[in-house]
Amino acid sequence: MAKNKIVIIGGGASGLVAAIVAARNGAKVTILERKDRIGKKILATGNGRCNLTNMHCSSKYFHGGDKDFITNILEQFDVNKTLEFFSELGIYPINVDSGKVYPNSLQASSVLDVLRLEVDRLKINIECNAEVTKIERSNNFVVYTKDKKYYGNKIIIAAGGKSSPDLGSNGSGFTLAKSLGHTIKKPIPSLVQLKSGADFLKQIKGVKINALAKIIDENNEIMRKEYGEILFTDYGISGPPILQISRIASDYLNDNKRVSVDIDFFHDLSEKELDQILLKRLTSMPNKTIQENFIGFINKRLINIIIKEAGIAMNKKSADIKKEERNKLVSILKKFSLIITGTNQWNQSQVTAGGIITSEIDEVTLESKKVKDVYLAGEVIDVDGDCGGYNLQWAWSSGVVAGMNASN
Template identity: 50%
Template sequence: MKNKIIIVGGGASGLMAAIVAARNGAEVTILEKNDRVGKKLLATGNGRCNYTNEDVRLVHFHGSDKAFIEKALSIFGRDSVIDFFEHLGIAPASEDNGKIYPLSFQASSVLDVLRYESDRLGVEVRVNCSVSKIARDGKFKIYLKSGENLTADRVILATGGMAMPVSGSDGNGYPIAKSLGHKAIPATPSLVQLKLKSDKLKQINGTKVVGKASLFIDGELIKEDYGDILFTDYGISGPPILQLSREAVIALEGSRRVRLDVSIILNKSEEELLGYLEKRRGWMPEKRLEEFLIGMINKRLIIPVIKELKLDKDKLTKDISVDELRRIAHLLTCWSFDVIGHNGWGQAQTTAGGVLTKDIDPATMESKLVKGLYFAGELLDVDGDCGGYNLQWAWTSGYIAGNSASVKF
C-alpha cells in the first residue's frame, strides 16, 4: 500500500515536497487554503522569480541554528536546485550579485513547471482547503475549517511564515506546530523597508542614489550594504536597506536605538571628499553653493542637504570656509537618520524567527517530537538575505521533507 502524505500549504516548499514524494511513489495530497497554489511565487523577484543564487554560502542564511541550515544545504544546495528546475524546463540566467532567474524572466514559468510536474505525477491538489488543527492518534488526523476531517500516514507542514499575508501565509502554521509540541521564536518581518525620522522626507521622496547604508544599533556599527537606495515619503528603501532590515527590525522590537548613516556619494571617504571639495571650490569660486553641488549629487538632494546643514544656498563658493566644506563632506558621506519603524508584514519579503529547528532533524526535516511530522519552508526559524536565498531554503527544505516523508515504512 502507498504511504499517504498530506502537505499543508501549496507554496514553493509544499510544491517541491509534493513532487519529490510523488516521484518516490507516495500518494500525495496538497491542502491549500487559497483558490490556487503558488500565489506568492508569482510575486517573487518583481514577477521574475529570483529562485537561487550563485553564492549560497551560509553567511547569507539566518536562524538560531546555523549547523541545521548548513546540513540541509549540503543535501540539496544551489546546483541541485538549478538541475531540478533545468530538467523541468527552467533555463537559468544569472544577473547582478549572482541572482539566478529563469531565462524567461517570468515567475509564472517556475510555477507552471511545478504545476505541470505535480499534475503529471498525480498529486492531488485541494484548493480552498484551510487546515485548522492536526492531531496524532496512530495516524494523523487533519481538521479542515470546513468541518471535514482527513487522515494521513505522514504530514508535511509547509504553511509559510507571515510575510505578505494576502498570499496566504498569515502565520497560522505556528499555532498548529505549537499544538503538536513545537516551540517557535517570535516572528519578525525581514527584507522590509524602514521608516525614518526626518523633516526632509517630503522633499527627497522618490530620489534614488547609488550609495552605502550603515546600520548602527545603540551606537554600534552592525552591518553595511551598498547599492541603489531610494528615499521615500515614509523613509528609505532599496536592496541595501532590505539587507539591513532584519537586524534593524529585531532591534526596534527590543526598543533599542536604531540609526542609519547613508552615504550618498559612493566610494569616497569624508577626507577624500573634503580634498575634492576644496579643489572644486578653486575651480568655480563665483558659483553659489546651490550651483556648486550640481553634478556631484542628485539635484533633488541639494536644497535638503543645504537646509539640513543650515547653510546659505546663495553663499558664493569662494566664501565657504573649510569648516563648512568639512560639514558638507560629512553629511554627503554620512547622513544620519533615526530609524523609527518598518513597513510591516504587508511589505516584508520574509520572516525572521519561526519554528525552532533544534527539535527537527536537518537530514530529514522530521520532527524529533512527533514521528511522521515534517516541516518545510519559511515556517521554520530560517531566513535568507535578499537574492534568491529564501526560495533556495524553500526548495532545500521542501526537497528533504518530501524525500524523507516518502521513504517506505
C-alpha cells in the same frame, strides 16, 4: 509495504517540491492550500522574474536557526541539484548578476507552471481554499479544514511565515506548529522597507541614488553595509541595500534598541579626497552660491537638505564657505544619518525572520522532534536568507528533504 499517505499543509515553494519528491518516491500526496490557487507567492518573486537560487549559496547568507542545521539541509539538496531539478522540468536557468539565477524566460510564472505540470503528472491531489485549522493524531493524523477532514500517516507543514499574507502565508503555520508543542521564535518582518521620522523625507520622496547604506547600533558600531540603489519615500527608505540590512533593524527594533542608517553618498572617496574635490569646486566657481555649486554634484532634490543640515545659508557664495562649513558638508555627504523608527508591516515584507526553532527539528530529516511523522519545510522554520535567491533555495532544499524523508 503500504504507501505513505502524506498531507502537505501549504502549496507554496517548499510544499510543491516536497509533494513532487514524495510522489516520485511512491507516496500518495495531498496538498491543502488556503488560497484559491497554489504557488501565488512564487509568481511575485524577483519582481515577477523569480530569482530562484544563487550560485554563491551557503549558510553564511542565512540567519535565525543553527548554522550547522542550515548547512545540513542545504547540502542535501544544493544549488547544482536544484538547477538539475528545474532543468529536468524544463527551466533553462540563467545567471544574471552576483550569482542570482533566474529562468531564461524571466517569468516567475514559468517556474510555477513547470511545478504545476509535474504535480499534475504525478497525480498529486490539490485542494485549494482549504485552510488547515487543526491537526489531530489518533492512529493516523486527522487534518481539519473549515468543512472537511483529511487523513494521512505523515504530515508536512509547509505553510510559510507571515510575510505578504495576500499571497497566502498568514502565520497559521506557526499556530499549527505551536499546537503540536513547538516553540516559535517571535516572527518579525525581514527584507522590508525602513521607516524614519525625519521631517525632510516628504521633500525627497521618490529620489533614487546609488549609495552605501550602513546600519548602525546604539554604540555607533556598523553592523552591516550594503551598496546599491536607495529610494527615499515619504515614510523612510527602500531599495535593495535597505531590504538587505532590514533584518538587523527589525531585530533591534523588536528589542527596543536604537538603530540608525548612515548613507554614504561618496562611498569610493575618503573624507580627505571628498574634501579636496569640494575645495576645488568651491574655488573654481567662487561666485556661485553653495546651492548652485552643488548642481551636478549630488541629486538636485537633496541639495537644500544637505546645505540646511550643515547650517549654511543657501545663498552663501562658494568663495565665502569656511573650512569648518566645508568639513560639515563633507561629513554629511559621507554620513547622512536617519534614525529608524520602524519597519513596514507584513504586507510589505518579503520574508519572515523567526519561526519554529531549529533545535526542535531533526537536522537530517526535518522530522519534528515533538511529534513523530510530522515534517517541517520552508519559511515556517526559523531560517531566513538574504535577498538574492537564498530564500527560495531554502524552500527548495528543505522541501525536498522533508518530502523525501516523509515518503521513505
